[in-house]
Amino acid sequence: KNEVEQSPQNLTAQEGEFITINCSYSVGISALHWLQQHPGGGIVSLFMLSSGKKKHGRLIATINIQEKHSSLHITASHPRDSAVYICAVRTGTASKLTFGTGTRLQVTL
Amino acid sequence: DVKVTQSSRYLVKRTGEKVFLECVQDMDHENMFWYRQDPGLGLRLIYFSYDVKMKEKGDIPEGYSVSREKKERFSLILESASTNQTSMYLCASRGGAGDGAFFGQGTRLTVV
Numbered sequence: 001k002n003e004v005e006q007s008p009q010n011l012t013a014q015e016g017e018f019i020t021i022n023c024s025y026s027v028g029i030s031a032l033h034w035l036q037q038h039p040g041g042g043i044v045s046l047f048m049l050s051s052g053k054k055k056h057g058r059l060i061a062t063i064n065i066q067e068k069h070s071s072l073h074i075t076a077s078h079p080r081d082s083a084v085y086i087c088a089v090r091t092g093t094a095s096k097l098t099f100g101t102g103t104r105l106q107v108t109l
Numbered sequence: 110d111v112k113v114t115q116s117s118r119y120l121v122k123r124t125g126e127k128v129f130l131e132c133v134q135d136m137d138h139e140n141m142f143w144y145r146q147d148p149g150l151g152l153r154l155i156y157f158s159y160d161v162k163m164k165e166k167g168d169i170p171e172g173y174s175v176s177r178e179k180k181e182r183f184s185l186i187l188e189s190a191s192t193n194q195t196s197m198y199l200c201a202s203r204g205g206a207g208d209g210a211f212f213g214q215g216t217r218l219t220v221v
Contacts (some may be wrong), residue, residue: 003162033210041118041197041215048209086151088210095140095159095203097210099149 003027006087006100013107019074021103023087026068033097034061034072035086043086046072079108114138115213120203122220128187130216132200140203142210143167143175145196152199158183177194190220 006025013019013043023032034046047054047061049070053063058077063070084104086096114133134141140159144152144167154167156175164175172194176184183202189193201212 011163021204035212039198041217043208043212045198045211085174088152095142095157096154097142099152102148 002100003098004087004089004100006085006103007019008103009101010104011106012038013077013105015078015107015109017107018107019077019081019107021072021085021087021105023070023072023100024068025070025089025098027089027091027098029065029068029089029091030086031090032063032070033088033090034070035088035100037086039083039085046085074105079107081105082107113200113202113211113213115198115216117216118214120216120218122187122190122218123192124220125191126187126220128190128220130185130187130198130200130218132183132185132202132213133181134183134202134211135181135200135212136204137199138179138208138211142178142201142203143173143183143185144201145169146199146200146215155185160177163197166182173211190218192220194218195220 024063029031037043060073084102086102113134142157143155158164158177174186198216201210203210
């Protein structure tokens with residue numbers, strides 16, 4: 001079993017829909033990252049959080065430390081949100097990140 | 110903006126060749142990382158470096174080595190490329206423990 005599990009693996013939504021991507025992890029963490037990878041490969045960091053909730057534009061990330069679970073929400077989704085979304089966790093002060101396998105999101109018109 | 114730049118977007122190399130993948134960051138970050146990304150496996154850490162001339166093995170170091178002679182540059186070396194090293198390679202850098210990670214655009218390496 002992977003230390004970081006994401007669901008769903010693939011997600012198709014229509015423009016305007018509210019989207020939720022889930023991440024569960026099995027170890028104690030110091031921080032959790034949500035990353036976005038567009039076709040072509042480059043990865044952009046969306047959020048880093050260790051508690052509570054963060055919001056940036058139409059993106060919201062939440063984390064529940066007790067339940068070892070985080071969610072990434074996209075409100076009013078748009079085709080330009082189509083990408084792979086990756087959850088990654090860091091334990092303690094270690095430099096290493098452990099990654100989920102990603103959620104491939106396709107938003108259609 | 111932090112910039113992490115990888116030297117090539119696409120590379121095609123022959124089996125047995127020595128391959129260098131270069132990564133440069135412009136934010137004076139201490140920590141730099143090399144990952145490979147394969148379908149269904151996610152990103153896996155090959156090597157990382159927390160200071161000049163310092164390096165540590167990640168989860169899959171076999172067949173790879175690294176070099177960090179200057180703080181801004183972290184090189185990944187495939188001593189003798191093999192077809193199972195065909196993959197997307199991603200470099201990342203990070204400052205302190207509380208900082209986020211910044212990724213390069215990736216190098217898609219094909220070994221034929």
